[in-house]
Each structure stands twice: as structure tokens, then as C-alpha cells.
Amino acid sequence: MxxxxxxxxxxxxxxxxxxxxxxxxxxxxxxxxxxxxxxxxxxxxxxxxxxxxxxxxxxxxxxxxxxxxxxxxxxxxxxxxxxxxxxxxxxxxxxxxxxxxxxxxxxxxxxxxxxxxxxxNNKILKSEYEKTPKKESLDKIETIFLASNSRNFPEIFELNKKGMNIVTPENITSLNEFKNADLNAVYFPSMGDWERKAIFFMGAAYALEMPTIMLDEKEFSYPPLNGIVRRVCRSKISMMDYMSTLIDRKTQKIEVEAGICYDFFKKYDHIDK
CATH class of the missing domain: 3.40.50.450 (Rossmann fold)
Known part of the structure; x- marks a missing residue:
């Protein structure tokens, strides 16, 4: 070289x-x-x-x-x-x-x-895929990308009733379209391995500074995955409640999102915050 x-x-x-x-x-x-x-x-x-x-x-x-x-x-x-x-x-x-x-x-x-x-090789190795710019803000929440298999989490499409656009990997024709999402959602059922395609999009979201919310029902979690997400839920009920509340508040800014989490600590974990 x-x-x-x-x-x-x-x-x-x-x-x-x-x-x-x-x-x-x-x-x-x-x-x-x-x-x-x-x-x-x-x-x-x-x-x-x-x-x-x-x-x-x-x-x-x-x-x-x-x-x-x-x-x-x-x-x-x-x-x-x-x-x-x-x-x-x-x-x-x-x-x-x-x-x-x-x-x-x-x-x-x-x-x-x-x-x-x-x-x-004696050439400069350059990808044909151009760099995707990072998210500029967390002001809005209009599109949720469901990175994992939609057959395992059909409940998420109920959020369409709130005017939310739910996108899956099958709905996009190029990786470049992923940047249009505002929130990345991932669901790992209790049984079976962690879905690799979902983790690929988790890493992409992390690099773009796009929040990911993860529902991991496994008894023994894989810790690095927790390190690239914003929030972790343990049931479909709490995850759907969280996303629905975000949609109602119309923003993911921390001053609002943190308040939602404090409320959920009380509601689901009985912790007085």
C-alpha cells in the first residue's frame, strides 16, 4: 500500500x-x-x-x-x-x-x-455509499423505524391511528432512507438469538444520534446493546405506552422525555421520583 x-x-x-x-x-x-x-x-x-x-x-x-x-x-x-x-x-x-x-x-x-x-491494493478504498448526516435535533417524532421483524410486534402499527408513520426495513429501497426516521424501535423476544439485522440498524441509529428504544424480553441481556439505546423496556405494554406518550408530547427533547421516564418509574416500577 x-x-x-x-x-x-x-x-x-x-x-x-x-x-x-x-x-x-x-x-x-x-x-x-x-x-x-x-x-x-x-x-x-x-x-x-x-x-x-x-x-x-x-x-x-x-x-x-x-x-x-x-x-x-x-x-x-x-x-x-x-x-x-x-x-x-x-x-x-x-x-x-x-x-x-x-x-x-x-x-x-x-x-x-x-x-x-x-x-x-494500491488505491484509496472509498465506499460508493455517501456519509449520512447526523440528526439535527430531537424536536419531532413523526416516523418510527421498526428495525426488528414486524411479525413479532404487530402491535406497533396501532400507532398509525395517532398519525405515526411506521417504517420497516422492507419499506425502504436504500439505506439512505433510514435517516428520515425520528425514532428507532427494536423488539427481541424472550426466546431465540438477537436479530442481527435489527442490531445493524441500532448501530446506524447510534451513529446518526437517532434515539433507539429497545424491548428486550430475554432473561440474560447482552449488555453492549443497552449501551447504544436510549431506553430499555421489558414488556410490550410499557413500550407501547412510552411511544404513545412521546407521540402525544410531540417531541423527544430530554426536558420532556425525562419527565415521561420519571412518570413511568412510578407507574411500572413503583419508584417514587
Whole structure:
């Protein structure tokens, strides 16, 4: 590499041994290694991971053969993609994820192939997807993006009666349309894995400073997901109540939204605030 030598590459994926192999094979490159991030608590870990995913011009996500694709990796991919970074996916699994194949600037069937590409490339790697600007304010709430499977949460469409526009991934023809949403909503049922496409949009929302409200019914939560959302609910009843109240107040500004939360602490958790 010559021109692209100083462009930092974020090495995303679960904590497997592939990172050392890549770093040792490409000494001329500058790498962002999440293993070096603060690990003592979730808040600094999420901040460090997401900051480097957002700011590294090149993003390389690696999924070793036979290993589960990293949960939070999808959030990092979403943040990197929505900000216009060059996204590379090296997925060694035979069963590919259509989402990854669709959004990546380049796909590889092996980590070695990604290494060979970076070693031989002498051009500046630039994504065809332009950076999406961050949300300018939280003044309004007119469109809610339901990032998770709508079949699991049909109740949300009741908000149409309040004049709310409910959009799902199936309703958009390009990622660029995601920016038109005012609030991102996600639902993870108690059983089954965390839906990766939903996490992708959670990461994208985080990068755009778009609030996400998450309903997670799982007994043992995945802490990093809590770090990229604004509020967490534990039932459909409380989540629908929260969104309905936001719509009635016609704003997501903190001076109003915080008051809603204080009321909900009393209503659902019996906490006097």
C-alpha cells in the first residue's frame, strides 16, 4: 500500500485469533484493535468500540468458519456503513447473510482473501455509499423505524391511528432512507438469538444520534446493546405506552422525555421520583 497506508482499519468480529494473523501479515497498515479497548465496564467499552468503528476509514469484519457471527459486530457495521466508511466482509461460513452481502463494499469467502486484497491494493478504498448526516435535533417524532421483524410486534402499527408513520426495513429501497426516521424501535423476544439485522440498524441509529428504544424480553441481556439505546423496556405494554406518550408530547427533547421516564418509574416500577 502507498496512498492508503495511513488509513486505519477497524478489525471487527468476536474475540477469536484472526486479528493477530491479519496484523502480522500487513505490517504496513494501521489497525484499530478492539481487544485494546477498556474492558472493565460496558459504558467505556461501547464508547471505544463505536468511536473507532465510526472513525476508521476502512472497516473489516471477520467471521471465522464454524463460529457464530458476532452480535455487536452488526451494530459496529451499521455505524460504519451509515457514515460512509469502506466496509469489507470476510465470511468463511458457507451459509451467507444476505444483509452483509448487500451492504458490504467488498465480500470475501475467507480471511486470507481479505489479507491478499489489502496487501496487493494500491488505491484509496472509498465506499460508493455517501456519509449520512447526523440528526439535527430531537424536536419531532413523526416516523418510527421498526428495525426488528414486524411479525413479532404487530402491535406497533396501532400507532398509525395517532398519525405515526411506521417504517420497516422492507419499506425502504436504500439505506439512505433510514435517516428520515425520528425514532428507532427494536423488539427481541424472550426466546431465540438477537436479530442481527435489527442490531445493524441500532448501530446506524447510534451513529446518526437517532434515539433507539429497545424491548428486550430475554432473561440474560447482552449488555453492549443497552449501551447504544436510549431506553430499555421489558414488556410490550410499557413500550407501547412510552411511544404513545412521546407521540402525544410531540417531541423527544430530554426536558420532556425525562419527565415521561420519571412518570413511568412510578407507574411500572413503583419508584417514587
Amino acid at each position: 502507498t496512498e492508503n497506508k495511513k488509513d486505519k482499519i477497524y478489525l471487527a468480529g468476536s474475540f477469536y485469533s484472526f486479528r493477530d494473523r491479519i496484523i502480522n501479515a500487513l505490517p504496513e497498515h494501521d489497525f484499530a484493535d478492539p481487544r485494546k479497548h477498556r474492558q472493565f465496564a460496558i459504558a467505556p467499552l461501547v464508547i471505544d468500540d463505536m468511536k473507532e468503528a465510526e472513525e476508521s476509514p476502512i472497516f473489516l469484519a471477520c467471521f471465522p468458519k464454524g463460529k457464530t457471527r458476532g452480535t455487536m459486530t452488526y451494530g459496529e457495521i451499521g455505524a460504519s456503513k451509515i457514515l460512509g466508511n469502506y466496509v469489507m466482509i470476510a465470511d468463511e461460513n458457507e451459509q451467507k447473510d444476505p444483509l452483509l452481502e448487500q451492504i458490504a463494499d467488498v465480500n470475501f469467502n475467507s480471511i486470507d482473501a481479505a489479507i491478499d486484497f489489502l496487501r496487493s
